Amino acid sequence: MVLSKLGGVLKKGFDKIAGAVFLDKKTIEGIVKDLQRALIQADVNIYLVKDIGNRIKKAASDEKIKGIERKEHLTKILHDEILNLLGGEKHEINLEKGRAQKIMLLGLYGAGKTTTTGKLALYYSKRGYKVAMMGLDVHRPAAKQQLIQLGQKVKVPVLTDMQETNALKIYKKYEKEIKKYDLILIDTAGRHSLDQGLVDEITDLGKKIKPDYTLLTIQADIGQAAKTQASEFQKACNINGVIITRMDSTAKAGGALTACSETNAPVFFIGTGEKMNEFETFNPKSFISRLLGLGDLEGLLEHVQSAVDEKSQKNLKTKLAKGHFDMRDFQQQLKQMSGMGSLSKIAEMIPGLGKAKIPENMLGTQEDKMKNWQHIIDSMTNKEIKNPEIIEKQTTRLGRIAKGSGTTTTEIRQLLKQFKLLKELATGSGDLANIDPEQGLSQKQMQKLARKFGKKMKF
Ligand SMILES: Nc1nc2c(ncn2[C@@H]2O[C@H](COP(=O)(O)OP(=O)(O)OP(=O)(O)O)[C@@H](O)[C@H]2O)c(=O)[nH]1
Ligand SMILES: [Mg+2]
Incomplete structure (x- = not known):
């Protein structure tokens, strides 16, 4: 990812603050020095880098603030300094429809x-x-x-x-x-x-x-x-x-x-x-949280929106709200996911997954897998698409699909399992059944989904 080295140093800095027994002068100086080096390597202006260092050191030496508060104080300063460096608040282009x-x-x-x-x-x-x-x-x-x-x-x-x-x-x-x-x-x-x-x-x-x-x-x-x-x-x-x-x-x-x-x-x-x-x-805010690998819901949602065609997404949400999710919908989702670029890019933005440090080669396999899954669904008959349960019951069907799609029966079983899980998530009881078709997923629902996926889906 962009500026990943700086991200690594920043993360280490935050970890050091969190893990330190005492935030003594030496620890703080070490953190500041690492940060300055990383900023200079990312080509940030040397004067800006010096100023940041001095401000952090000064704020950290405030003796009135003690213990855990001091750690929070320093964490916040470090975060805010980097945020300011990147321009602070988000600047937006405001457009209206119908005005050319x-x-x-x-x-x-x-x-x-x-x-x-x-x-x-x-x-x-x-x-x-x-x-x-x-x-x-x-x-x-x-x-x-x-x-x-x-x-x-x-x-x-x-x-x-x-x-x-x-x-x-x-x-x-x-x-x-x-x-x-x-x-x-x-x-x-x-x-x-x-x-x-x-x-x-x-x-x-x-x-x-x-x-x-x-x-x-x-x-x-x-x-x-x-x-x-x-x-x-x-x-x-x-x-x-x-x-x-x-x-x-x-x-x-x-x-x-x-x-x-x-x-x-x-x-x-x-x-x-x-x-x-x-x-x-x-x-700037979500950029930093991604640098730190803390996951960024806002960024993820944006990325999802840009990769996904709005109309078909709306259709799906309406269907989901009614409790429908079939193999065709699943295929549609797979197609749209492959439009998002690599899975590792997506993973960086899912809370929890960014931190999990998923090896690149594992994500590679996952992407290949998604392609194969699409071939598998292409090789299914309409009857099988409507009732995927019959595939597992009749091994002749498994064999035929494997041959037609150039995959293995193990892969087909995996796909069926994954589909079942998604169907359960998407239409099952609980929060996800209450998706508002106009609003889409709320932040809370999205977080919940990410947590569930984090546990159940092995990327
Ligand atoms: N890696 C990478 N390449 C990019 C990016 N944006 C543009 N490029 C590449 O940069 C090259 C120049 O891009 P153009 O869009 O033709 O640039 P331009 O400003 O229109 O160029 P002129 O019309 O000749 O002045 C192309 O090879 C693009 O593919 C980017 O974000 N990342
Ligand atoms: Mg041009």
Whole structure:
């Protein structure tokens, strides 16, 4: 995971505080030193690192606070300092449906504008927005084509004109049509640097298009230099915020993240891979809890929402509320889970599982298993799907399905067991039977489910 080393050090720091008999000066200095080293390795500005160290040491040396309170005090300080470093509260983009709102993406060459336009399109269309992308990169010949391909991938229309070389003319061409949409995501051309030419171009586009949000994409690789870039763009082009891309590909991610938090341009989203769903809102609080492996329900729910198509999820919730859950629903869930990226990413966000340190290879097998399960269900007859019990009773059925799906009878039995368990969880007595189809799972229900899964499901 992103910044996992920093996470490890932080966790050790918290453990040391919790485990110390006395929080003496030496212990505190040791914790601070480890933390500072990890922050510097993550490319956080040295002055920020020094300040943090001093503040922690000062707060920890308050003699008036004794015993256990002192431990709590120090834990909180450590947490809050890191939280502040990352920008404190979550900054959100507020959109309304039915207003044809526009988000324009800016950035230097290769910063990830086009990819991020596609990711945002997927993100918002999964949340029920009617989205279109507009290709206004008229400088690079392949740019429009790239956006069109992304449009096919995320199933969102792309408005552009292959021949036109004037960005504004393309915009004008679609000015009426865009009123049909809730959200228009505008991909623009990159430059080598923020020179006067780029500023003029952006200002001109901004005046005519009047975007609701102008977002700068920055690649995490540039580390602390992100601060200068964000403030320059902020001054010259009035950006509302930043999206940091390639968080997955560099050890310097901490530099870009913390540097942007220092500017007036907060970080709204982070890109964590090349795939369209490797993208998330940036919430400092949940980011820290994941760094620490404490599990993060909010993050999990978000991830689930982005991977899962809202309509079919709603259907399932309505069915569950009535006590129905069949093999087809199970297959649907499996399909959606494979859209979430690796299981290890999901596991990091489930309370308890993040802490359990599941070996990567085990999760690998689990993913293969889920694929096989889908093949197994594909090889079942309608009768078997409706009454899975008959499969176990008749070994000929087991044999036929195994052959048809290229799996083994053991795997089929495992699947049936897992299905039974899920069915029990989803439709059985107790809290989970009371899911409100409008609201979905409450936080409490989700926690309960995670606990139950943690025990019963062997990942
Ligand atoms: N690993 C990783 N790669 C990314 C991420 N976002 C974008 N990329 C890759 O970065 C490269 C550049 O991305 P683009 O979206 O084409 O960048 P751009 O800003 O539109 O580039 P120009 O239009 O040429 O200025 C592509 O190879 C992307 O796949 C990310 O979050 N993680
Ligand atoms: Mg581009």
